[in-house]
Amino acid sequence: MNGEKRLNSMNRRGAVIAIILVVVLALTVKWWRWAMPVRLSDLREKKALIDELTEMIIPRTDTPGAKDAKVAEFVMEMVEHGISSFEQRTFIDGLKAIDIYCLNHFQREFITCTEKERMDVLTHFERDEHWMESVYLWSKIKNKLFGRPFFPLIRQLTVIGYCTSEAGCTKGLAYDYIPMQYEPCTVLEKGQKAWATA
Amino acid sequence: MYINDYISKQHVYDAIVIGSGISGGWAAMELCKKGLKTLLLDRGRDVKHVVDYPTAMLHPWEFKLRLNNDMSVIRENPIQSKGFDDGNRLFYVNDKEQPYIQQRPFNWFRGNQVGGRSLVWGRQCYRLSDLDFEANVKDGVGIDWPIRYKDIESWYEYVERYIGVSGRREGLTHLPDGAYLPPMELNCIEQHLEKSIKEQFNRVLTIARVANLTKGWHGRGPCLYRNLCSRGCPYGGYFSSNSATIPQAMETGNLTLRPFSLVTEIIYDKESNKAKGVRVIDTETGDVYEYYARIIFLNASTIASAAILLNSKSDRFPDGLGNDSDQIGRNLMDHHSSAGASGIYEGYQDYYYKGRRPCGFLIPRFRNVGENHRPEFVRGYQIQGIGSRDSWQNKMEYLSGFGKKFKDELTKPGVWSIWMGGWGECLPYSDNRITLDKDRLDKWGMPLIAVNFSYRENEARMKEDIREVCAEMLRKSGFEQVNSFDYDKPGGNTVHEMGTVRMGNDPKTSVLNKYNQIHAVKNVFITDGSCMTSSACQNPSLTYMALTARACTYAYELLKKREL
Known part of the structure; x- marks a missing residue:
């Protein structure tokens, strides 16, 4: 019992040291990169790409999509003013990585890719980062220090942009500007949308 | 100058x-x-x-x-x-x-x-009672209050009648009832928890007593x-x-x-x-x-x-x-308000709510009240919480994928959940x-x-109890993925x-x-x-x-x- 306990604590110590080493290494690399200024001047030139990406995340269906809701405009505002410099870099680098991936695999930029190619690209990036997120402790430390990875970042910005836009609130969701009453237990109607504001 | x-x-x-x-x-x-x-x-x-x-x-x-x-x-x-x-x-x-x-x-x-x-x-808006006014002298902490409930009771009523407090009378001596406007109502999941903890723990869950008016007032x-x-x-x-x-x-x-x-x-x-x-x-x-x-x-x-x-x-x-x-x-x-628990509930999928109620619910203090004596800490806490169905604000944290399916999932009412935390007494140091x-x-x-x-030992022990108690009430009321937490926020929060x-x-x-x-x-x-x-x-x-x-x-x- 005692021996097992000691072993456990040694394992734990080993794991803690390993995590610290990895984090320190990651920190050093990241900080070195961070020391270089983020060039946001390119951001606005990428509007077409951001437009397409947000529309793929929230497409037009029987309700408006991201383009209808002008989500790309909001995403760019947020990248410029509403997220940390780490995430700014992640975002700019992420856009580049997508185009580089497309050039390598399809010999053209994302916005000129076919529908299927685009799906492949996004699926690749989503899955890649989804896997990293599944290593819970690692992703928790990493997100705390450096912010969200690219795909979750653009997806969350898209969601916020859409769900707070006029089109998203009033058509994509249910918007109740002045409720007047509080009804604590209503029967959910078929296809009823969630409330836009809490 | x-x-x-x-x-x-x-x-x-x-x-x-x-x-x-x-x-x-x-x-x-x-x-x-x-x-x-x-x-x-x-x-x-x-x-x-x-x-x-x-x-x-x-x-x-x-x-x-x-x-x-x-x-x-x-x-x-x-x-x-x-x-x-x-x-x-x-x-x-x-x-x-x-x-x-x-x-x-x-x-x-x-x-x-x-x-x-x-x-x-x-x-x-909650009244204090003699459980509170007598606490210092009984516990030998700080100094005695120079007043008791009877000194302030009529002034509570005077203020309540002016500001307008909506709430429910519960008949508790340690959380005295006031002069209330009609209460706001608990939603499905909150009613569920109310019934469950009444039956299992004999604890009260009531709508928050708030200075929000349920009818025109002055x-x-x-x-x-x-x-x-x-x-x-x-x-x-x-x-x-x-x-x-x-x-x-x-x-x-x-x-x-x-x-x-x-x-x-x-x-x-x-x-x-x-x-x-x-x-x-x-x-x-x-x-x-x-x-x-x-x-x-x-x-x-x-x-x-x-x-x-x-x-x-x-x-x-x-x-x-x-x-x-x-x-x-x-x-x-x-007050410390860092500790609590949350959980999701799989039922009531056909129900929702309309309107944005400006308050949650309250579970009045039950620790160190009457016979319920806890040796680990003095005083107590009240639990405040809220029940709701997940919406995009929560879902964007856990939904994966993208495209039409993602959008459909994002825009419909999600699972019911309850978040609740203890608002606990802080001793005078x-x-x-x-x-x-x-x-x-x-x-x-x-x-x-x-x-x-800084918070001290008594607050820390109370927070441990809050975590356990909140998680226990949720689990025993059929909630899943129950997660207890201590945000460990600094004073002032x-x-x-x-x-x-x-x-x-x-x-x-x-x-x-x-x-x-x-x-x-x-x-x-x-x-x-x-x-x-x-x-x-x-x-x-x-x-x-x-x-x-x-x-x-x-x-x-x-x-x-x-x-x-």
């Missing part, structure tokens, strides 16, 4: 009230209604009801970053930005312009404008369930100084409201052994003025009131006005205190306030600062007597959170208002009898 020593007649009033927040507004109204010419001072700008609520009616898409804070705003306001968004930032101070020193982490949220934090308060309200209170309510759906007490004081014709008036000190007159007035910096012009009155109510908020007293030095009071006991600035308390740093001055030449505060100028029977160990008068300076009354001898676990503003109304009546009686 110069001292303006020309005393014109207009500088003399019957009463001066320092601070126009929730208790200062009450003092001004009560004194004006009694016919006293009253000067109400606030260091910030004026905020007029309705017309000065520019964000109140805006849609989410009308904010540039959709209510998210600009990073430059966060950098300039590292503390306040934890509390505000782009919709209510106008009612918070700017950290850079109004610095303070944190000897240990302490989040001091401030709203230096007319109306103070009554514009952004949580609006929950020309205000009702609440229209927008849940945007902290931007200021154009319908007057909740109580604030701005919507109620200040306009009412103004109507009497007896009120002079002076915004941009930073009180630097209360002036002591050794001949009469009283305070004769206040010194004020006009923050727009930098000029210094003096105002005189027969009585002074100090309601600048717990930390600021103590600071004003500490800065009011004289030969008689070299360590600050009324500080014979050396208690001014000490015993700072703030004499070294949890504020002091003035004479070597560091703000732009008005005032010494910076240094806050040294609950925005219930109390205790720095405490009441007591003995002038050697307290600053104020049972009518909130400074023991040694009888014409100065202090009725904000600083007067609290213990913190109890109830949201405290209702008690400040009741004590204020009581002290105003007492002060007026003394004035009439020429005893002040």
Whole structure:
């Protein structure tokens, strides 16, 4: 019992040291990169790409999509003013990585890719980062220090942009500007949308 | 800057009230209604009801970053930005312009404008009881309260009838019922938890008692369930100084409201052994003025009131006005609200709600009440929580994928969940205190306030119990993915600062007597959170208002009898 306990604590110590080493290494690399200024001047030139990406995340269906809701405009505002410099870099680098991936695999930029190619690209990036997120402790430390990875970042910005836009609130969701009453237990109607504001 | 020593007649009033927040507004109204010419001072700008609520009616898409804070705003306001968004930032101070020193982490949220934090308060109104008023003397902690429930009971009712509190009567002696407007209602999941914990634990779950109006009341309200209170309510759906007490004081014709008036000190007159007035910096012009009155109510908020007293030095009071006991600035308390649990519930998929109720539910204190004695800690906590169905705000944290399926999932009502946490009593510790740093001055030449505060063993043990208890109630009520937490937030985060100028029977160990008068300076009354001898676990503003109304009546009686 005692021996097992000691072993456990040694394992734990080993794991803690390993995590610290990895984090320190990651920190050093990241900080070195961070020391270089983020060039946001390119951001606005990428509007077409951001437009397409947000529309793929929230497409037009029987309700408006991201383009209808002008989500790309909001995403760019947020990248410029509403997220940390780490995430700014992640975002700019992420856009580049997508185009580089497309050039390598399809010999053209994302916005000129076919529908299927685009799906492949996004699926690749989503899955890649989804896997990293599944290593819970690692992703928790990493997100705390450096912010969200690219795909979750653009997806969350898209969601916020859409769900707070006029089109998203009033058509994509249910918007109740002045409720007047509080009804604590209503029967959910078929296809009823969630409330836009809490 | 110069001292303006020309005393014109207009500088003399019957009463001066320092601070126009929730208790200062009450003092001004009560004194004006009694016919006293009253000067109400606030260091910030004026905020007029309705017309000065520019964000109140805006849609989410009308904010540039959709209510998210600009990073430059966060950098300039590292503390306040934890509390505000782009919709209510106008009612918070700017950290850079109004610095303070944190000897240990302490989040001091401030709203230096007319109306103070009554514009952004949580609006929950609970009475204290003798379980609370007798706690210190029974536990041998701190000093005894100089009052008991019977001394304040009728004042609670007086205040409730004026401000309008919606709530449900539960018949508990340790959380006395008040005069309530019809209650707001619990939703499906909250009703489920209510039934379950009644059956299994014999614990009460009730709708929060809030100063949100469920029907029209004294020309205000009702609440229209927008849940945007902290931007200021154009319908007057909740109580604030701005919507109620200040306009009412103004109507009497007896009120002079002076915004941009930073009180630097209360002036002591050794001949009469009283305070004769206040010194004020006009923050727009930098000029210094003096105002005189027969009585002074100090309601600048717990930390600021103590600071004003500490800065009011004289030969008689070299360590600050009324500080014979050396208690001014000490015993700072703030409820802890870091521990709790959350969980999801798979049922009730066919039900939803309409409207945005501006409050959650309350599970009144059950620990160390009657026979339920816990050896690990003294005092107790009340649990506050809310039930809802997940929406995009939660879903974006866990939904994976993208495209049509993602959108469908994102835009429909999600699973039911409950979040709840314990709001726990904080004991008075004499070294949890504020002091003035004479070597560091703000732009008005005032010494910076240094806050040294930490939670201790009793609070830590209570938090452990809260985690276990919350998780247990959820699990036994059929919730899944139950997650208990301790956010371990620093002091100040609950925005219930109390205790720095405490009441007591003995002038050697307290600053104020049972009518909130400074023991040694009888014409100065202090009725904000600083007067609290213990913190109890109830949201405290209702008690400040009741004590204020009581002290105003007492002060007026003394004035009439020429005893002040």
